[in-house]
Amino acid sequence: MIDRVLETARGKVDGADALWRREEQTAVSFESGRLKAAGISEEAGVNLRVLAGGRVGVAGTTAAKPEPVELVARARSSAELGEVVELAFPQAPGSQLPPIPTFFDRTANASLAELIRMGRLLVERLSRPDCQVNVAVQREVADTAVGNTAGARGEYRATGIAVTADITRIAGDDVLMVYDQYIGADMPSDADLEALVQSVETRLTAALNIVTPPDGALPVVFTPAGLAAVVLPLEQALSGKTVLQGSSPLAGKVGELLFDERLSIVDDPLTPGRPASRPVDDECVPSRSTGLVERGVVGRFVYDLETAARAKTQSTGNGRRGVFGKPHIGYTNILFRGNDGAHGGHTAGLGGGLLGDIDDGLIIDDLIGVGQGNVISGAFSHPVGLAYRVQRGEITGRVKDAAVAGNAYDLLKRIGGFGSDGRWLGARWSPSLLLEGVSVARR
Amino acid sequence: MKDRLAAAVKQSRADYTEIRVERTWSSAVAFRGRRLETATVSEDQGGFVRVLNKGCGWGIASFTSLDELPAMVTRANELSRAVRVDDPIRLAETPPQSADAILELDGDVRGVPLAEKKKLLDRYNGAMLAVSSAIVDTQASYRDEVSEVWYVNSDGTSLYQLRPEVVVSGTAIGRRNGNIEKGLESIGLRKGWNSVQNFEQQFRVVAQRAVDLLDAPRVRGGAYPVILDNELAGVFIHEAFGHLSEADFVYENPQAREMMTLGRRFGKPVLNVGDNGAAQGLRGTLPYDDEGTPTQDTPLIKEGILVGRLHSRETAAKLGERPTGNARAISFRHAPIVRMTNTYIAPGTKGVGFNDLIGDIKLGVYACGAFGGQTMLESFSFTAGWGYMIRDGKVAELVKDVVLAGNLFQTLDRIDHIAGDFTWNQMGGGCGKGGQFPLPVTEGAPHVRIEEALIGGDV
DSSP, rough: OHHHHHHBBBBBBBEEEEEEEEEEEEEEEEEEEEEEOOOOOEEEEEEEEEETTTTEEEEEEEESSOOOHHHHHHHHHHHSSBOOOOOOOOOOOSOOOOOOOOOOOOHHHHHHHHHHHHHHHHHHHHTTTTEEEEEEEEEEEEEHHHHEEEBBBBEEEEEEEEEEEEEEETTTTTTEEEEEEEEEESSOOOOHHHHHHHHHHHHHHHHHHHHOOOEEEEEEEEEETTTTHHHHHHHHHTTTHHHTOOOOOOTTTTTTSSSSEEEEEEOTTTTTOOOTTOOOOOTSSSSOOEEEEETEEOOOOOOOOOHHTTTOOOOSSSOOSSSEEEEHHHHOEEEEESSSSSSOOOOSSSSTTTTTTEEEEEEEEEETTTSSOOOGEEEEEEEEEEEEETTTTTTEEEOOOOEEEEEEHHHTTTTEOOOSSOEEEEEEOOEEEEEEEEEEEEE | OHHHHHHHHHOSSSSSEEEEEEEEEEEEEETTTTEEEEEEEEEEEEEEEEEEEBOOOOOEESSSSSGGGHHHHHHHHHHHOBBBBOOOOOOOOOOOOOEEEOOOSSOOGGSSSSHHHHHHHHHHHHHHHHTTTTEEEHHHHEEEEEEEEEEEETTSSSSEEEEEEEEEEEEEEEEEEEEEEEOOOOOOESSSSSOOSHHHHHHHHHHHHHHHHOOOOOOOOOHHHHHHHHHHHHHHHHHTGGGGGGGGGGGTTTHHHTTTTOOOOSSOHHHEEEEEEEEEEEEEEEETTTTTOOEEEEEEEETTTEEEOOHHHHHHHTOOOOOSSEEESSSSTOOOOOOEEEEEEEOOTTTTOOOHHHHOOSSEEEEEEEEEEETTTTTTEEEHHHHHHHEEEEEEEBBBBBBBEHHHHHHHTTTEOOSSSOOEEOSSSEEEEEEEEEEEEEEEEOOEEEEEEEEEEEO
């Protein structure tokens, strides 16, 4: 498909690149412990970008039989309004694309009955009186082809499976929601599903007792799920786009020690078995990993082709595009690591072994409204969704009606400890982090 | 197209079949700083089939290739039959509907050259950038669409709907040394080109606010009397209460049903809340929902008492209530689920204004504008765009990072005054639920006073 589109574009424009993607999803859902629905979705589309008169234009379509002439014409009229960009499409790489497994037969061939069996197993394991269990299993198979008029091509098949489980427990006016997920390119093993069950059970059991929240500037353990509010500002600030725009607080700080010396952050599209892994990005740039923060020092920002051209640097292979709109910067797999040997492996307990020295503080597993404030400034302030009080090194119960606030850049300057509970959560890997001096307000 | 869908429904072997086909024409322009990001025209199209069989669950298929329609009806039926259920799924009866519902286009966006749209957005973006050299970055976007939706089901409903939408929004980012602040303006309407003209002043105001916030202190955390402006009060009722009134939360959960028993008191007698998908010309307005049920004005809280909830045909049947026209899907890629439309806090006494609410507050917060909100049902968050301290009955200094931490039962019950100055807030963006975002919704409210609410921040 993209060959036809690129062939049509050749001669009519200075250059072009295109992405074709076809996705098939199969999903089953259990509501309140009962199998409720099964569904499939099939979608295919083409995204075309052209350079015409030095200007960039894009067009996309989900039409079943896209008409290349029409698509190129639409991209050209988009380019008439576009900005001048010195975009250079990558040429065919001298060597092979990195051999990264993205396709797993077991996932692609799993039958509907197999997906239902997995969901049912989770429902059975998680069911308990007065709790409602919802489980969803979703499997995806995607074919991607990218190419450009400079001769580069990339093609791969990928699989993904997401198994999510949530429990809602309502007792009087108390609503408790506990959630976890398995996301991978390969099917979950029995041990993976067991870990999911354990994770939900541990959170639920520790939450049954409700205690008064503390207040003041306190030590707080952010679990991998609870860390979102702290990592989101960094993800925005490490994007080459915000750096170019002058809105990133990390702009101009490459090489400076701004974070705890044990903290490293990597964007890695080559991690085996992750759905976000890929041999080539959506702009035909071969994948490689990028050190964003290395031992506390700001390393590299991530770029796509256009922002790299504007910043006079190279794309880091972080181009991402959908069927509509133009390519933009996107992270692949993002890994937060401590360099003191704490590299996960599962510890069953909440808090990743970081609770021992806490006299009075919190474990944050979920915050409400993450991403809705002035994120890039680093300032966050959120009510707790799921949080536990820690007193003299032990969890004493769940806290409600409390809000935590702080500044991500300040808090990450000195990390009290990296947990031994490192894990994947979607496309992010991290352990729990103990951060000191987080503001906790209560009514 | 209706005939094609009707034929496919007729051939279906399932007990119940519905088919929705959408064709959406859209154009989009975006600026980042002074640079144009994109200016594009797109067409998206696809179909959705959902079927039900006795003793079985839902079978669902969505697809972009319409040639596959008959095959997809067959696939959906196979999927339904693979899902055996003990507790049968029933759909509440609704009279079959047959109509062509064409919403007013108010300047058909399909007839306006893309260059004109770029020019308009350039003006608004330029208005933000011109405010101050401290505005280092902006994000401005224009997006319009005209969506054609065909819907046919085996109960005899056959509909064609034409739904326009236009959204203009801008974020101004101010920076001074290490400080970064933002101001956000967003206008979203279920209308067309004529309705998004002459908003320069609004964009100037938000850019100026981003600059002003650079010098503002963070609000101190703690419990305060809080007055919400119209916009934030709207977001508040959507998050705090609206999501709990969606019947899919309670219909299979006895404990939730008990918590949300009709007749239960949720607030003081000043509080009246509803959801009105039939209101004229709003972004959440639809003549029919995505199950073909006509929309309506549904009272949810009357004088502080819970009186209603929002339904799909399935949740209504389960609870023995009537469908309310709130089954909505963001596109053919999704099944309809219970959603809000235009949710409102009804105005209080006529003539009662902001000044009547503030007079007896010694120390409090006036929380304004909305960056967003999120609920975990009992607990919720809503993030103000900015705020002012209230000192001795008067509006005092500007403060930033105002985020309210709410608890459904405590916060609603602490609303003690509602002004008469009701407005609908026609914002862009939208609501997210069950992986479906952004769904166009509108919120409306007057100024609202909460006796005491928790605000996060340094303590």
